[in-house]
Amino acid sequence: MTDPLAALAAAVEVLPDDTALRLRYAGLLVDAGRLTDAIAQAAAVLQREPGNADAQALVRRAADAAGGADAGGAGTGDTERSATPGSPTTAPSSPSTPVTPATPAADDGIDWHALERDIGVVTPPPFVTEQGTSDDDPVPIAELRRETTRLADVGGLDGVKRRIEESFLQPMAHPDIARAFGKTLRGGLLLYGPPGCGKTFIARAIAGELGAHFLSVSLNGVLDKYIGESEKNVHRVFEQARAAAPAVLFFDEMDAIGGKRSAGQWSSFRNVVNQLLVEMDGVDARNDGLYVLAATNHPWDVDAALKRPGRFDRMVFVGPPDDVAREAVLRVHLRERPIEGIDLGALVRRTRGFSGADLQHLVTTAAEKAMAESIRTGTVRPIRMTDVRDALHEVRPSIGPWVQAARNVAEFANTSGEYDDLAAWLRTEKPRG
Ligand SMILES: Nc1ncnc2c1ncn2[C@@H]1O[C@H](COP(=O)(O)OP(=O)(O)OP(=O)(O)O)[C@@H](O)[C@H]1O
Ligand SMILES: [Mg+2]
The missing domain is CATH 3.40.50.300 (P-loop containing nucleotide triphosphate hydrolases)
Structure with missing residues (x-):
């Protein structure tokens, strides 16, 4: 009872990034004569992967079928590089049949405007590509x-x-x-x-x-x-x-x-x-x-x-900053702020596993606390250890999820030894994550 098309449609909905799945769906749509839908699916792939040859072939197949060319399959069409032979994209508003006189285009139910829009990324009009594509043009x-x-x-x-x-x-x-x-x-x-x-x-x-x-x-x-x-x-x-x-x-x-x-x-x-x-x-x-x-x-x-x-x-x-690096990062971020009684050594010890970005976040958070109190009391005061300690309750090391992924790689995908550095770091540092 299950309609394979409906099942595939649902699957594509769930896995929108699965190109192979979407192309299979598009192929079945062509077979079923649902050409507009097929083209829409292939175009969705092309928008993400402009070079996808299977998607291009599908668009051609659907366009050929729509154009009334023998849809029997003999001509999988390697003659044209672009999606449609010349006409629909160049004369979308023409009421007359663009390609094959035998088949009135309007009856195909194909929205050529939408099609043109969708696959426009594949076939840039020459007047657009002419500008800025000379080999001498510098790339930013x-x-x-x-x-x-x-x-x-x-x-x-x-x-x-x-x-x-x-x-x-x-x-x-x-x-x-x-x-x-x-x-x-x-x-x-x-x-x-x-x-x-x-x-x-x-x-x-x-x-x-x-x-x-x-x-x-x-x-x-x-x-x-x-x-x-x-x-x-x-x-x-x-x-x-x-x-x-x-x-x-x-x-x-x-x-x-x-x-x-x-x-x-x-x-x-x-x-x-x-x-x-x-x-x-x-x-x-x-x-x-x-x-x-x-x-x-x-x-x-x-x-x-x-x-x-x-x-x-x-x-x-390049692992998380070691003691020396953390001190350097903390110094940089504290340097231009008013501080008083900051125990850098204690801070370095308390921030093992913090990334450079986490350290920056920590200092900013401590500064915000000092600033908030200055505003509240009307008296400007410098950043103190209490602010940093408070901030330490809020700012946690952010690299946990990365560590988890890295651990799997070091354990299961390091056969050639390319991640030996990483494996050694995981072994000696035992990072959380
Ligand atoms: N060893 C270090 N010495 C001094 N500053 C550092 C050090 N490591 C990191 N930092 C500081 O940490 C911050 C984040 O570093 P950076 O942006 O280079 O990280 P990244 O590895 O490129 O991150 P992403 O993967 O997110 O691009 C920077 O502001 C940098 O100043
Ligand atoms: Mg970076």
Whole structure:
């Protein structure tokens, strides 16, 4: 009795991000002759994954069927790259039949306007793509404006700093010596760790060390809703970096673009991942002097292909700030505030497991308490230990959920040893979560 279409419709409702499911549903809709619905489903996929070939094929199949072409299936149609052969999108208001004179379009019940709107992302009109797509156009690379942070400002994290020094700061400063040791400056390093623990901060410090040789890539600048544009943008970014070589190209929040296929909505960036692979591979000398740095909270969601040799083949764990780092972070945030009798050592001890962001939140909360009382009494008073103690009741370490995920990865997905750093940290620190 169960209608498979109804069952699939319900399933799609529950799992809206499951592309395969939605495409199966769309396929059955085409078979059932419900072409508008089928196209709507395929368009929903294309909106998220403009390059999805199965969805494109489905749209073509549905459009062919709607156009009255032999829907028998012989022509799965690889002749056209765009969704419809020429006409419906170019003459939506025309009452006359656009493609096949034998079938009146109006009878198909297809809302060509809606269709055009939905699949517009797939086939950008030429007059739009013409602007701003020349290969010479620079892609917005976020300037880390005259970064004054230096590596010395990063508290603690000595191991991480050493890796960074050895892997590219020193080779960049002494290229001749590096060459004599057969070390070419190329490859990639992936910083990973819980949120708010200094990955971006470290990148800013590297920018401070390198000046114009550090290029930070803005994700929004690279990702483009038009098919093919994001890949071109990735290429342009790499070209810009090559022109500035020796240079470090930095991708922050890498999970967003390097996501593996199964990782829900990010799978739409498959083509971007592929382009990254192409750019990073460079078998010739193109990439000499180009170092790629990336940061992510979830390295396990970064496509495995991106982690193979020659790409992001080194991973460095950036854990929660150790004692020295916590003191540095607390100092920074307390420095410009009125304080009295703050026992920094006690605070450092009380904040084990706090991320940099948690520490900042803690100081802000303590400051708010002092301020609230100042307003209440009409007398301005500095931040005292009592404020911080009160704040400690409210601000808790935020990395628990991340630790849980990390523990699973270290336990069940560390067969190749890539998470040894993380596993060691979990063993010695025994973080809560
Ligand atoms: N070792 C450190 N020394 C000094 N400040 C630090 C250190 N670690 C973190 N901080 C501070 O903590 C805050 C959060 O750090 P940051 O934004 O770099 O974290 P993140 O790892 O990039 O987080 P997310 O994963 O959320 O992007 C920053 O304001 C930074 O100043
Ligand atoms: Mg960050």
